[in-house]
Amino acid sequence: MLNYLTRFFASRWGIILTGVVIGVIAPLLVKFGNPPNMGICVACFERDIAGALGLHRAAAVQYIRPEIIGLVLGATLAALLFREFKARAGSAPIVRFALGAFAMIGALAFLGCPWRANLRLAGGDLNALIGLIGLAAGIAIGVFFLKRGFTLGRAQKTYPVVGWIMPLLMIGLLLLLPFRPVFGEGGPIFFSETGPGSLAAPVAISLGAGLLIGFLAQRSRFCTMGAVRDVILLRDTHLLSGLGALLVTAFVMNLVLGQFKLGFAGQPIAHSSTLWNFLGMALSGLAFALAGGCPGRQLFLSGEGDGDAAVFVLGMITGAAFAHNFSLVAKPDVIKDGVLTVGGLNPYGMIAVTLGIVVMLVFGFTMCEKSA
Amino acid sequence: MTKTIDARGLSCPQPVMLAAEAVTKGELPIEVLVDTVTARENIFRMAKSKGLQVSVDDLKGKFKLTLAKSA
Numbered sequence: 373m374l375n376y377l378t379r380f381f382a383s384r385w386g387i388i389l390t391g392v393v394i395g396v397i398a399p400l401l402v403k404f405g406n407p408p409n410m411g412i413c414v415a416c417f418e419r420d421i422a423g424a425l426g427l428h429r430a431a432a433v434q435y436i437r438p439e440i441i442g443l444v445l446g447a448t449l450a451a452l453l454f455r456e457f458k459a460r461a462g463s464a465p466i467v468r469f470a471l472g473a474f475a476m477i478g479a480l481a482f483l484g485c486p487w488r489a490n491l492r493l494a495g496g497d498l499n500a501l502i503g504l505i506g507l508a509a510g511i512a513i514g515v516f517f518l519k520r521g522f523t524l525g526r527a528q529k530t531y532p533v534v535g536w537i538m539p540l541l542m543i544g545l546l547l548l549l550p551f552r553p554v555f556g557e558g559g560p561i562f563f564s565e566t567g568p569g570s571l572a573a574p575v576a577i578s579l580g581a582g583l584l585i586g587f588l589a590q591r592s593r594f595c596t597m598g599a600v601r602d603v604i605l606l607r608d609t610h611l612l613s614g615l616g617a618l619l620v621t622a623f624v625m626n627l628v629l630g631q632f633k634l635g636f637a638g639q640p641i642a643h644s645s646t647l648w649n650f651l652g653m654a655l656s657g658l659a660f661a662l663a664g665g666c667p668g669r670q671l672f673l674s675g676e677g678d679g680d681a682a683v684f685v686l687g688m689i690t691g692a693a694f695a696h697n698f699s700l701v702a703k704p705d706v707i708k709d710g711v712l713t714v715g716g717l718n719p720y721g722m723i724a725v726t727l728g729i730v731v732m733l734v735f736g737f738t739m740c741e742k743s744a
Numbered sequence: 745m746t747k748t749i750d751a752r753g754l755s756c757p758q759p760v761m762l763a764a765e766a767v768t769k770g771e772l773p774i775e776v777l778v779d780t781v782t783a784r785e786n787i788f789r790m791a792k793s794k795g796l797q798v799s800v801d802d803l804k805g806k807f808k809l810t811l812a813k814s815a
Binding site: 378382456458460524526527529593595601602605606608610665680 | 752753754755756757758760761764779780781782785788789790793805
């Protein structure tokens with residue numbers, strides 16, 4: 373039975389099923405209370421967790437998102453059930469931390485990870501199309517480096533406890549949710565009272581959604597970055613069919629639920645500053661390509677014992693903290709009294725994204741085992 | 745002599761890239777050692793798409809894939 377399921381999930385129908393399930397669930401999460409066009413956004417939700425822990429103090433984006441916890445633990449359950457849980461680590465962790473941090477800075481310049489980019493597009497936000505083109509451009513640069521022999525080096529099998537750190541961290545976060553402790557006067561744990569951080573589906577639904585997606589995605593190896601990379605690198609559309617299924621399903625769901633609104637300006641929690649939508653996602657795409665997986669995939673890997681992916685995730689959470697503390701995050705468009713104010717990055721954010729791209733290029737050129 | 749590629753511990757997509765590169769160079773048959781099911785599946789799919797014969801040996805914590813021309 374397990375072997376049959378393994379073969380099914382490795383098949384094209386397995387990856388399509390995963391995409392369809394995410395495409396159904398994400399718009400439903402919006403219906404149940406999550407922020408608009410943000411049914412599941414790995415970057416945004418990790419950023420919210422950083423805020424809840426007080427690593428940044430942006431009051432509007434602080435919440436311990438159960439979806440993230442579910443994505444990791446769902447992958448852990450799947451890996452244990454199918455005997456794939458394997459502790460491993462030691463492949464350039466500090467570089468992976470930096471890749472994660474800059475991937476987050478890029479994502480927050482665009483206002484979303486590749487998952488949300490697709491979900492935004494499925495909701496009619498055409499800025500997401502610019503973001504996705506940027507993402508593909510970043511991944512294409514990553515492929516260029518991979519072809520030149522870019523490698524972060526080998527991971528080694530290690531003690532089981534190493535692989536359990538991330539799942540246990542998530543269980544710890546989960547325990548903070550019902551108890552909502554306050555550490556010291558005016559201290560964390562913070563929960564937004566207004567803004568996107570205050571918009572949330574009920575905990576049980578969010579957690580259940582995360583667990584289900586985490587389980588399926590661990591089995592099918594769903595990856596939004598790999599989807600594009602494999603087409604460019606290997607002419608392989610396997611992962612892309614999963615991403616396509618997500619996009620189409622979420623589009624239909626948004627139409628059915630009345631959540632579809634086509635256009636560029638004034639989209640929910642989005643800005644229409646084209647250049648930085650493009651460059652932000654290009655930075656993220658390049659970072660994900662060098663790290664070998666999109667932010668969702670890094671969560672699933674961290675759930676199945678990959679300590680290096682766990683370091684990437686912690687890099688993303690730290691990057692989110694820096695992004696908010698240093699005002700590197702894009703401001704969304706605002707429509708007030710019928711007047712549109714286009715959002716986007718301030719000069720600090722622009723410098724950070726540019727610096728990020730430079731750092732990625734330095735990694736790309738200097739970490740090659742062979743020259744082309 | 746059969747060429748062996750040790751792709752253990754490498755991040756995605758390096759194992760499948762190394763295998764595909766060897767196939768393109770015509771170095772068949774080849775053996776590829778991997779230690780994750782993801783890498784095993786990726787190489788298996790790549791080989792099948794190229795019409796090759798693949799056999800997989802489960803060697804306690806790692807896998808050996810043997811890629812050869814179809815008979």
